[in-house]
Amino acid sequence: MDAKLGHDAASMTAVLAAQKAAHLRDGAPSAEQRIDRIDRCIGLLIDHRKAIEDALNQDFGSRSREATTFTDIAGSIGPLKHARDHLKKWMRPEKRKTTPAILGLLGAKAEIQFQPKGVIGVISPWNFPINLTFAPLAGVLAAGNRAMIKPSEFTPATSALMAQMFGGVFSPEEIAVITGGPEVGQAFSELAFDHMIFTGATSIARHVMRAASQNLVPLTLELGGKSPVIIGPSADMGVAAARVMFGKTLNAGQICLAPDYVLTPSDTLDSFVAEAQGAVKKMFPTLKDNPDYTAIVAQRHYDRITGYVEDARAKGARIIELKPDDEDLSQQEHRKIAPTLIINPTDDMKVMQEEIFGPVLPVKTYGKLDEALAYINSHDRPLGLYYFGADQAEQDKVLNGTTSGGVTVNDVIMHVAQEDLPFGGVGPAGMGSYHGVDGFREFSHRKSVFSQIKKDIGPLQMLRPPYGAGIRKYLDGQMKR
Structure with missing residues (x-):
């Protein structure tokens, strides 16, 4: 060609x-x-x-x-x-x-x-x-x-x-x-x-x-959009954190379905942070020269993502960089950004206003599940939504109380890999x-095709003038509730 x-x-x-x-x-x-x-x-x-x-x-x-x-x-x-x-x-x-x-x-x-x-x-x-x-x-x-x-x-x-x-x-x-x-x-x-x-x-x-x-x-x-993760009180935090961090570090978070922020019960925040640190260390003992860890595709995207972190830091958020070997990534051949947690960000931070598309993960806490659902429902409907937990009633409440393009339960992203399920968004996440x-x-x-009977018999003839008793009886029958 x-x-x-x-x-x-x-x-x-x-x-x-x-x-x-x-x-x-x-x-x-x-x-x-x-x-x-x-x-x-x-x-x-x-x-x-x-x-x-x-x-x-x-x-x-x-x-x-x-x-x-x-x-x-x-x-x-x-x-x-x-x-x-x-x-x-x-x-x-x-x-x-x-x-x-x-x-x-x-x-x-x-x-x-x-x-x-x-x-x-x-x-x-x-x-x-x-x-x-x-x-x-x-x-x-x-x-x-x-x-x-x-x-x-x-x-x-x-x-x-x-x-x-x-x-x-x-x-x-x-x-x-x-x-x-x-x-x-x-x-x-x-x-x-x-x-x-x-x-x-x-x-x-x-x-x-x-x-x-x-x-x-x-x-x-x-x-795309900001796909949330809801961690329920009944979740296995070790499993949840490992799966969330895998989804967030795959392709360095440059995925339309990447978990964009986490909602976890207030009393489980420290547990999530500790498990997330352990999960990243297990997957990536080092980052800088590790071929398993992907770089950001272009400088403008690198600047955008690091800008989110600096904006959140300047506005008072707690920033936790997950660098198992405590490497200095400021001098590197590539545009790698360490997996980064932003703890309890506020809505005036840019990281909570735009799709991140990088390895940065805001973590918010909630008291009751209704608070988490209300927060999700106050924003654009996301492409994906993720729930971790073992409580069926709680799971049903999440599924029935939110609208998203698709859902993965007890994992992230994986509904897109189910070839027999439709994949798509809703509202700003797509059509x-x-x-x-x-x-x-x-x-x-999808062409609709109707093939009429070949003989011109009574039921068809009565539809054409001159109208008589047959069609009147038929129409009267249609007038019933």
Whole structure:
């Protein structure tokens, strides 16, 4: 594929036109064609494993190779295999009942047919650039669509690698990768796709939604927000702290579903801090030169995160840096930030006002559970919510008393890994959902098809003038409560 493909509005428009023309020319692909496209994606991930690890390590400055394979590569192969193995079942028409029911008894049929939408635009982010390109593609391709992909400019080596990867096994009429900066991204979001999925910041999503509205392009928005952790009185604090800190240090907290702040009972605060310190020390005996601990992707993000900590410190918060070897991270080759707890922050601190997207964890205390729920409900609905505890009544109260995109009980983040559960946000955390069959449906047009009985018999004839006793009796029957 030409490396310059799609770098301006005119060439992007030409690629889109070519994909739409190919879709009309070839029609809906067969199950076998869809499986072949998905298999090619799986092959790309397996064959380019080391190149992907190298590119992400280069883009981040330092990124755990094992974490890359776990989250970006294996984490993409799973959804692709799931779609490949189930799409024949998903493609079957879904039977529905006729109205009135007697029509069904006489041979009429009502069903939903799943039709490819056409060309899907995919705008993927920098934090998991491979996974958040390939995982949506599982549903996009299973549904029989073609795709244009705009990866992030913040991970240029990985974006260039994806352009090379896809260009090697897909024609531009099937899948095209468009690289470039914000101007290219803006022009990409203005294209007349048949559907578009954007994964990224809520602030950018507003611009994407505004641009898509020009062509009334349907959207799936996968955003973020401040996902809370509620630690109940019945929680095993050792397990809770270990799992929370794993979620907070994976990819150095640069995850849309990372636990953003913790709410723990007042009398368990010291226990949480001690267990969190122990958990970090076990995972990361050192930080500075530890290849398992990921750096912050760019200097501006490093400055933003450290700015949150300094703002909280200046406003009186207690700051606890979890540096097991007490290393000096002020002089380092990479942009690593130690896991940092901010104890009982106040709402005037920036760290409580914006999504952190880094290894900094505010920890607030509460007296009664109602206080914790009230605090969560006084803010935007989050993408994820996490509850730790063994009290079923308390768990039910949390689930029924809050609204979030999804929930993981007694862990963090893991609901996103359940391929048979839809993944998506609510309100400022996003709209629409995908994964598994829900991804197939998200990227399909659900066409309603009604097939009338062939013979023009009595029940149909009475609907047409001249009206008589038959229709009056029928209408009188409909007037009952």
